[in-house]
Amino acid sequence: MSETPLPLVRTVADLRAQVRAWRAEGLRVGFVPTMGALHEGHLSLVRLALANADRAVASVFVNPTQFGPNEDFDAYPRGEQRDAELLAGAGCHLLYAPTVSEMYPEGYATKVTVARITEPLDGSARPGHFDGVSTVVTKLLLQCGPDVAVFGEKDFQQLQVIRRMVRDLDIPVEVLGAPTARADDGLALSSRNAYLSAAERAVAAKLNFTLRAAIAHLQAGHAVAAVETAAVAALDEAGFDRVDYVEVRDPEDLSRLGPGPLAGPARILAAAVIGRTRLIDNMAV
Amino acid sequence: MSETPLPLVRTVADLRAQVRAWRAEGLRVGFVPTMGALHEGHLSLVRLALANADRAVASVFVNPTQFGPNEDFDAYPRGEQRDAELLAGAGCHLLYAPTVSEMYPEGYATKVTVARITEPLDGSARPGHFDGVSTVVTKLLLQCGPDVAVFGEKDFQQLQVIRRMVRDLDIPVEVLGAPTARADDGLALSSRNAYLSAAERAVAAKLNFTLRAAIAHLQAGHAVAAVETAAVAALDEAGFDRVDYVEVRDPEDLSRLGPGPLAGPARILAAAVIGRTRLIDNMAV
Numbered sequence: 001m002s003e004t005p006l007p008l009v010r011t012v013a014d015l016r017a018q019v020r021a022w023r024a025e026g027l028r029v030g031f032v033p034t035m036g037a038l039h040e041g042h043l044s045l046v047r048l049a050l051a052n053a054d055r056a057v058a059s060v061f062v063n064p065t066q067f068g069p070n071e072d073f074d075a076y077p078r079g080e081q082r083d084a085e086l087l088a089g090a091g092c093h094l095l096y097a098p099t100v101s102e103m104y105p106e107g108y109a110t111k112v113t114v115a116r117i118t119e120p121l122d123g124s125a126r127p128g129h130f131d132g133v134s135t136v137v138t139k140l141l142l143q144c145g146p147d148v149a150v151f152g153e154k155d156f157q158q159l160q161v162i163r164r165m166v167r168d169l170d171i172p173v174e175v176l177g178a179p180t181a182r183a184d185d186g187l188a189l190s191s192r193n194a195y196l197s198a199a200e201r202a203v204a205a206k207l208n209f210t211l212r213a214a215i216a217h218l219q220a221g222h223a224v225a226a227v228e229t230a231a232v233a234a235l236d237e238a239g240f241d242r243v244d245y246v247e248v249r250d251p252e253d254l255s256r257l258g259p260g261p262l263a264g265p266a267r268i269l270a271a272a273v274i275g276r277t278r279l280i281d282n283m284a285v
Numbered sequence: 286m287s288e289t290p291l292p293l294v295r296t297v298a299d300l301r302a303q304v305r306a307w308r309a310e311g312l313r314v315g316f317v318p319t320m321g322a323l324h325e326g327h328l329s330l331v332r333l334a335l336a337n338a339d340r341a342v343a344s345v346f347v348n349p350t351q352f353g354p355n356e357d358f359d360a361y362p363r364g365e366q367r368d369a370e371l372l373a374g375a376g377c378h379l380l381y382a383p384t385v386s387e388m389y390p391e392g393y394a395t396k397v398t399v400a401r402i403t404e405p406l407d408g409s410a411r412p413g414h415f416d417g418v419s420t421v422v423t424k425l426l427l428q429c430g431p432d433v434a435v436f437g438e439k440d441f442q443q444l445q446v447i448r449r450m451v452r453d454l455d456i457p458v459e460v461l462g463a464p465t466a467r468a469d470d471g472l473a474l475s476s477r478n479a480y481l482s483a484a485e486r487a488v489a490a491k492l493n494f495t496l497r498a499a500i501a502h503l504q505a506g507h508a509v510a511a512v513e514t515a516a517v518a519a520l521d522e523a524g525f526d527r528v529d530y531v532e533v534r535d536p537e538d539l540s541r542l543g544p545g546p547l548a549g550p551a552r553i554l555a556a557a558v559i560g561r562t563r564l565i566d567n568m569a570v
Contacts, residue, residue: 016457107449107538108453109399109400109401109402109449109453110397110398110399110400110419110450110453110454111397111398111399111400112395112396112397112454113395113396113398114395115394115395115396116394116397117394125517134395138454139453139454139455142427142454142455142456142457143455145457164392164394164395165395166391168394168395168424169395169424169427170297170424170427170428171427172301172427172430193288226328226357253392254448
């Protein structure tokens with residue numbers, strides 16, 4: 001393997017030894033779990049970790065258990081050397097890149113599940129996805145033992161599921177959400193944007209545009225149900241091949257709001273497919 | 286509340302503050318989770334914790350989620366003052382006795398499940414029981430953050446489920462199993478023995494007697510299936526009202542052995558009911 005531009009560990013034992021050494025020096029540790037294929041969004045998570053801790057650890061692990069059987073686990077982009085260079089450039093101190101067998105050794109049998117908040121939206125569109133997420137995040141947090149852990153608001157339902165799980169299981173860590181990094185036309189940065197052709201890329205921008213238009217209508221007092229329906233129609237019209245959902249929900253527990261006009265804060269969330277690429281986005285209302 | 290003979294905390298925050306203070310002094314912390322109604326068996330766990338750590342914390346929490354709807358949650362014996370006195374006498378340093386709402390606040394939604402090893406034996410006889418156990422033990426371990434945690438071999442399947450779960454979720458703790466404490470006639474000490482009438486108490490002793498006889502037969506080369514059937518018949522004959530199981534299993538993953546003679550180490554496990562009392566026992570073969 002070629003040399004990496006920052007220290008790299010592949011085992012829980014080596015990760016813990018480094019974190020223990022930092023703790024012994026009185027240093028606070030921040031942690032950024034990722035699936036690699038890093039972009040500016042991930043680097044902003046590293047910077048937020050460093051604003052809240054003395055040392056930053058990033059993990060890169062493409063977790064098989066959060067992909068469905070017909071999803072893109074095999075195709076998901078991987079490039080450790082480039083990820084390591086980007087992390088080093090953002091000031092990250094350690095890369096943790098475990099193997100699948102380090103994470104799920106033979107005989108592995110345990111699952112963490114979160115009820116209710118995992119049911120709608122991506123939980124309904126991707127059965128089993130959040131069980132995979134909550135289990136691997138529990139493991140990563142307990143392997144690293146950081147003071148703070150940073151997750152992107154881009155995966156907003158995931159962030160709220162993790163907050164719920166960390167609170168429920170008493171995992172001793174502070175969870176921070178980081179704002180979504182976007183391209184100039186509003187498209188949320190995502191490793192999956194790499195799948196898009198030029199024509200698909202132009203359609204993709206309409207996802208965020210449609211959410212911003214929907215927010216304007218909600219703020220003007222339009223009914224939630226009507227705004228959701230209009231947004232789905234707009235995405236169909238814009239050229240998406242399938243719209244999984246556009247929904248306005250409670251910003252904490254993601255319970256349903258509406259069907260009438262909003263009475264308080266909300267989050268609008270959407271998922272839609274172009275070609276073989278599934279994109280998600282969300283914004284505060 | 287009357288004064289307790291050892292320090293008592295009721296919140297995660299107070300528990301962690303004490304454990305953190307001990308850690309800062311370089312002391313190792315041992316943890317003994319219990320459901321109270323303490324007896325000599327529990328005290329032997331505290332002593333094992335103290336043989337492996339500088340400070341011992343015991344928790345007393347009758348966990349509602351590991352009782353089935355027709356089980357004895359409400360009747361389960363409770364007596365905090367007496368428990369605290371016994372713990373102090375065994376050298377315990379801190380009692381952690383959280384409320385149900387401290388453990389499961391409003392909105393609580395997370396569950397830890399362990400597959401396979403939870404399916405037979407008590408997993409089959411008590412649906413949902415081990416989900417309740419694995420979830421509450423994960424929480425207690427993450428609340429306390431001990432160096433070692435001690436569980437009794439009396440609940441052997443529970444012990445092996447916890448070992449599996451701790452390994453799988455990377456909970457940073459060493460799990461120790463403690464030998465079963467027994468009355469002179471072999472009956473395993475249990476908080477539920479308090480339910481037994483004098484006549485039932487005489488029958489109860491036959492549970493361990495039958496296991497010892499079964500082990501002798503296994504060691505003499507008798508077939509597993511025949512020994513299991515004979516043991517069930519012996520318990521019926523002895524006056525038990527219902528025999529849930531007598532089974533010879535792999536001592537690690539509790540997979541099935543037999544039906545022929547044993548070729549290696551095994552564990553024999555049994556559960557049977559007299560009147561309203563369900564008793565369990567197990568021994569190494």
